[in-house]
Amino acid sequence: MPELSTVHHPLYQLRRTPFHARTSQLCLPHNWRRWGGCLAAGSYDLGLDREYWAIRNHAALIDISPLIKYEITGRDAARLLHRLTPRDIHRMQVGQVYYTGWCDDDGKLLDDGTVTRIGEQSFRLTAAEPQYRWLALNAVGMQVQVTELTEQLAALSLQGPKSRAILNLACEQPVDSLKYFRMAFNRIAGKPVSVSRTGYTGDLGYEIWMDATDALVIWDALMAAGHDYGITPTGILAMDMARVEAGLFMLDVDYTSASHAWIPGQRSSPYEMGLGWTVNLDKQGYFVGRRALEREHREGSSWKLVGLEIDWEGLEREYAAVGMPPQVPASAVRGSIPVYAGPRQVGYASTSTWSPVLKKYIALVHLQQPYFTPGTKVEIEVTVEHHRRKSPATVVTLPFYDPEWKKK
Amino acid sequence: MTNAEILIVGAGHNGLVTAAYLAQAGKKVLVLEQRATAGGQLAGATLASGATVPGLHPAGQLRPVIVKELDLARHGLTMSAADAAYVSALPDGGSLRLVSSANDVATIEAIRRLSPRDAGCWPEFVGFMNRAAAFLDAAYSTTMPRLPKIELRWDGLPLASLALKLRRMGGKDMFRVMRSLSMSAVEFTEEWFESEPINAAIAGVAIHGVTLGSMSAGTGFTLIHNWLNRGGLAHRTTTGGPQGLTDALVKAVLTNGGEIRTGAGVAQILVEHQRVLGVRLESGEELKASTVVSSADPRRTLLGLVGAPELPPEFVWQTQSIRMRGSVAKLFVQTDGRHRLPEGTVAIAPTLKYLERAYDSTKYGEMSQDPYLEVTTSGADVMVHVQFATYALRNADWGSMRPELEKRAIDTLALHFPAFKGSVQSVQSITPVDLEQTWGLTEGDLNHGQLILDQIFFMRPLPGWSNHRTPIDGLYLCGSGLHGGGGISGTPGRNAARALLRG
Known part of the structure; x- marks a missing residue:
């Protein structure tokens, strides 16, 4: 028998988030996933329906503590982020949140996340993967401190049309005036929190950031406040369906970080990922990848991430040919599926899902120029009873689902 | 104000060589020197303590091709033909006097007293060292490919010609030179001589100026490097000494229409969107120019004068990683x-x-x-x-x-x-x-970057940047930290001017 301490050595263990005492009690199917070296609940139920509909109809409570988080402070804090990202950080107001990717000097994405201006000289950066080396490298010659807060800072995402009502009950200050992509300080159960109106679902939603030691108290307070609104602890699998509907992509699923790409072709630029709106070529000064992005902007991108709606009648036809009703996946599928224009493959889907709210089979697809133009008719591969068939589909702009209450 | 097209940072010998070549080619150049006199390491200085000292090197020579192309003889530079003596103090109190010539009777006689066998090896050794130095000279005047992105169109021909020169040395010599580069001075000299005082005397030249010991790998290379720059073991003097060399270069710059401003230290190389705009002097004066050539060491130029915030992060990391370590x-x-x-x-x-x-x-x-x-x-x-x-x-x-x-x-x-x-x-x-x-030598490194195997040839100053350019358009490097550099030869200065004129 090995010593218990050997088995529990940190090298062999996934870390537990500050909410583990609650989530582990609730995660009855033991459907755990790995997220940033942490145990993350895939779902708290055997199916995803209840959690998915909580996001779309009432309120879902999601533990997002595994996100990598940095605090960036000092005289040159804004300057560092201005250099790191293609967005104009100097124009950011205190309390504002930017979503952005960041690139290597070839203008290819390394990671993406949010930048929050906490104060004049203080920012918070979230990332999918550790970025300390990259931040330190970009900070050479600057007066700035970069501190990783991943483990000290716990985070919950409260998503859904009822999230505002719940927060108004739970928080010391009402959140009614908190605008989309803004952050404000508040208190829950007497504990200090920062609340940002952000999320990964494309619905009305908030993310609540707190000291890890206050995590359980705040979880309990939110669950109590949300009881009458149907607050539902939700795993990352239902969120995965919602984020496709919202047209949001994921590192390592929908794109490969330039720092991990085996071959140049695996890399993606912000333009190719539909993030052209985050690239501010008019901003002052050097930023990483500027030259390459200027060139791509001038010459046009050869690929683009767009939405694809699979034509239902076409899908029905393929299944009817073998005497079956159409089959759709029960959760988001993270796998590459070829997309064709006539006999030629012109791209691929990286995540596809059935959208319960839209009643549509949808996919995030990477298409070559000129097929990424909205309205273009293409075909996507479907496997019908072990046979590869093609089903007609239409290119659409993202997001697929954009409820009016998201930004209101 | 200036009407110069090209600003050159630093009036050390390499800065002056670059300036002279560019001026000779009809470019309007202005050399900016922080100190009161031109000459860099060859010029004397007043220390922070107030003490005044002469230049750092007792002698220095430019490559003959530079003397010829810049017509430096006309400006008063002549090389001493006399064989210089290298005297090594022996442990027993005596001394060993060596003249780096294959058939110097006194030298062979002095070696014979230590070992008759070694005396027989001396002419062959001197011949080999001269051929090895000639190969290194050829390599130094060949622009190295920008590995790993080799462009055959630009790099192919000079490389092929270098390979041909190497081949012409004959198979035995070629192999021996390649082997010598990575050997230690101890291994290298012991292959030639059995007498310790001779080996140690030679090994002294191998470690001269570098932070390496006689047993460090790569001191075979530094021996050949120093032999090339000195023309043997001993320093060889020029007329007027190091000052004469500086004077000749200054004249070459001025007579070709170039300008030199001393007491004009560059505080900042001005950059916008990775394109050079000019420089700002310590006095606050700004000089605009579309081309700036820096003879300061690469780390000081890039991280000090340009500043890391203007440079791509991976390049910053590479620049930080240049080993300076003066000793x-x-x-x-x-x-x-x-x-x-x-x-x-x-x-x-x-x-x-x-x-x-x-x-x-x-x-x-x-x-x-x-x-x-x-x-x-x-x-x-x-x-x-x-x-x-x-x-x-x-x-x-x-x-x-x-x-x-x-x-x-x-x-x-x-x-x-x-x-x-x-x-x-x-x-x-x-x-x-x-x-x-x-x-202004980072970490006191006279060579602007250690002469070690991973910092020479196409890896000097940085892998992928051996063509005198930088990620900043219009900013070139011409100092000792470049291929051919380390010591006084003027080769990096000449290579930089040629790279710049080629466009």
Whole structure:
């Protein structure tokens, strides 16, 4: 028998988030996933329906503590982020949140996340993967401190049309005036929190950031406040369906970080990922990848991430040919599926899902120029009873689902 | 205000060589020098302490091709034809006098007294070293490919011609040169000679100016490098000494219509969107130019004058990773003239182990207890090159170590030449920190980056950037930190001008 301490050595263990005492009690199917070296609940139920509909109809409570988080402070804090990202950080107001990717000097994405201006000289950066080396490298010659807060800072995402009502009950200050992509300080159960109106679902939603030691108290307070609104602890699998509907992509699923790409072709630029709106070529000064992005902007991108709606009648036809009703996946599928224009493959889907709210089979697809133009008719591969068939589909702009209450 | 098209940062010999070539090609150049006089390491200085010292090197030569192309003879530069003597102090108190010529009778006779076998090897050794140096010379004047992105169209022809030169050396020599580069001075010399004093004398030249010991890999290369720059073991003098060399270069710049401004230190190289705009002087004056060529070391140019925030992050990391690590100090001793030191280049390099032990101290952040010295005299003035005096002292600093440096160097020299100590009248010393503060040499590295195997050829100054360019359009590098550099030869300056003129 090995010593218990050997088995529990940190090298062999996934870390537990500050909410583990609650989530582990609730995660009855033991459907755990790995997220940033942490145990993350895939779902708290055997199916995803209840959690998915909580996001779309009432309120879902999601533990997002595994996100990598940095605090960036000092005289040159804004300057560092201005250099790191293609967005104009100097124009950011205190309390504002930017979503952005960041690139290597070839203008290819390394990671993406949010930048929050906490104060004049203080920012918070979230990332999918550790970025300390990259931040330190970009900070050479600057007066700035970069501190990783991943483990000290716990985070919950409260998503859904009822999230505002719940927060108004739970928080010391009402959140009614908190605008989309803004952050404000508040208190829950007497504990200090920062609340940002952000999320990964494309619905009305908030993310609540707190000291890890206050995590359980705040979880309990939110669950109590949300009881009458149907607050539902939700795993990352239902969120995965919602984020496709919202047209949001994921590192390592929908794109490969330039720092991990085996071959140049695996890399993606912000333009190719539909993030052209985050690239501010008019901003002052050097930023990483500027030259390459200027060139791509001038010459046009050869690929683009767009939405694809699979034509239902076409899908029905393929299944009817073998005497079956159409089959759709029960959760988001993270796998590459070829997309064709006539006999030629012109791209691929990286995540596809059935959208319960839209009643549509949808996919995030990477298409070559000129097929990424909205309205273009293409075909996507479907496997019908072990046979590869093609089903007609239409290119659409993202997001697929954009409820009016998201930004209101 | 200036109407110069090209600004050159630093009036050291490489900056002046680049300026002279560009001026000769009809470009309007302006050389900006921080100090009051041109000449860089060859020019004297006033230290932070207020002491004035002469230039750092007793001698220096430019490659003959530069002397010819810039017509420096017309400006007063002539090379001494006389064979210079290299005198190594022996452990028993005697000395070994070597002239780096294949058939110098006195030299062969001096070696014969130590080993008849070695005396027979000497002519062959000198011949080999000259051929190896000629190969290195050819390599240094060939622009290295930008590995890993080799462009055959640009790099292919010069490389092929270099390969041909190497091939023409004959199979045996070619193989021997390639092998020698990575060998240690101990391994290399012991293949040639059996007598320790000869090997140690040669190994002294191999470690001269670099932070490496006689047993370090790559000192075979540094031996050939120093042999090339000196034209043998000993320093060879030019008319007017190092100052004559600077004067000739200054004249070459001026007569071709170039300008030189001294007392005009560059505080910042101005950059916008990775394109050079000009420079800002320490006085605050801004000079606009579409091209700036810096002869300052790469780290100082890029991280100091341009600034990391203007450069791509991976490039910043590479620039930070250039190993500088100076470990040379200098002493200028005024004597009453009765120092009894021999003429020529005198080395305190008695055994191979002595040299390695002297180097060992740098690993521990200490100054050598028994340093390797190289001494030259000019009448009553004695100049002492001291190794190893590491820039990065542990548990001490150069402010307080200066007296100890002077004491150890003088005691070591007096051990071999007892009359020297009594003749000393005054001492001025230059520590690695002085080299950094007064001459602007990062970490006191005379070579603008260590001459080690991963920092030479296409990896100098940085892998992928061996073409004198930088990520900043219009900013070029021409200093000793470039391929061909380290020591005084003018090769990087010439290569930079050629790269710039080629466009």
